[in-house]
Amino acid sequence: TGMPVRMIGINKDITKRKRASQERELIIDDMVQRNTALEQFAYIISHNLRAPIANIIGATDSLTEGDLDDEDRDMLTRGINESVIKLDNIVKDLNYILEVKGEKYDHIEAIQFADLVNDIKDSITDIISINNVLISYDFSAVSGISTLKPYAYSIFYNLITNSIKYRQQNVPCVIRIRSEQVGNKIILFFTDNGTGINISKHGENIFGLYKRFHTSVAGKGMGLFMVKTQVEKLGGKISVKSIENEETEFKIIFEQ
Known part of the structure; x- marks a missing residue:
């Protein structure tokens, strides 16, 4: 049929x-x-x-x-x-x-982003005061993460002190840090109003070892290389966008 x-x-x-x-x-x-x-x-x-x-x-x-x-x-x-x-x-x-x-750390612990920032601010109080630095943060979206604390501290410390080092001399240094949650991703943003980086010229080398883009400031060009290395050790990714003498933003993504 x-x-x-x-x-x-x-x-x-x-x-x-x-x-x-x-x-x-x-x-x-x-x-x-x-x-x-x-x-x-x-x-x-x-x-x-x-x-x-x-x-x-x-x-x-x-x-x-x-x-x-x-x-x-x-x-x-x-x-x-x-x-x-x-x-x-x-x-x-x-x-x-x-x-x-x-290094093979196995001590995963819950950390609060605000605690990291406050600890770092306490450790560089004189630098913040002398250079007229304002550091603010908003971690209301995601307050913390379970991870390796030594690496997390080093990442925050290097990005904050990097912003201070490459500040504009004629304006107060403003550093803003915030978190976001997108699906299973925790995203951290580090933004400053410093001298910035010419992305079109130096974009491929920003996280390279011994790469420096402002010869007027002392340094070896290891800071951002180590930040990227430690972010990747934690399973994350880091990127940057920048407008010279206006704003630079580092973006770190961790998947839960």
Whole structure:
């Protein structure tokens, strides 16, 4: 008669397939991050380490010539000493980075964002007072998170002190920190009215090691690199947008 007499259905559980796909994406993401880290270290070896080593080689070659007066010898000796100190500082920086990347904390604890900010404000009271800094926060959307407190403190500390370091000299430094909840994501915003960064020019290098964009301010270019490293160690992501001499905003996303 053409009428169906029975219906056959197939029910397939794709949970395992979805889980495997998610795990594969995590592995790929981890490999990309590790490859980026290796590229950073290759850059340091080929550039930052090479410069002081080349200076030492050049100075020692000149010292062996034997026809130098005392003034030239003193100048070359000072140059060697300065290069050795620079080389030692680079090695210390690399060692610190490796320690952070290799640390395995297992003490997850509940932290309050307001407590972090207040602790940091207490630790830099003089800097805040001298530089006329105003730090405000609004954590009404999300008050805290369960995470590794040492990393969270370091992230907050570096972003706050970075805003102070790169403040505009002719206006009060204003730093605003707030939280948002979007689905299963906790989002933190760090905003300031400092000198800002030329995103179109430096966007790809903002979180790079030894990358500096304001030579008038002392620094080594490690702060934002370490912030990104620690954010990623906590499973998060960080991005930035900036308008020079108006506003800079760092955005950190953690998935619960």
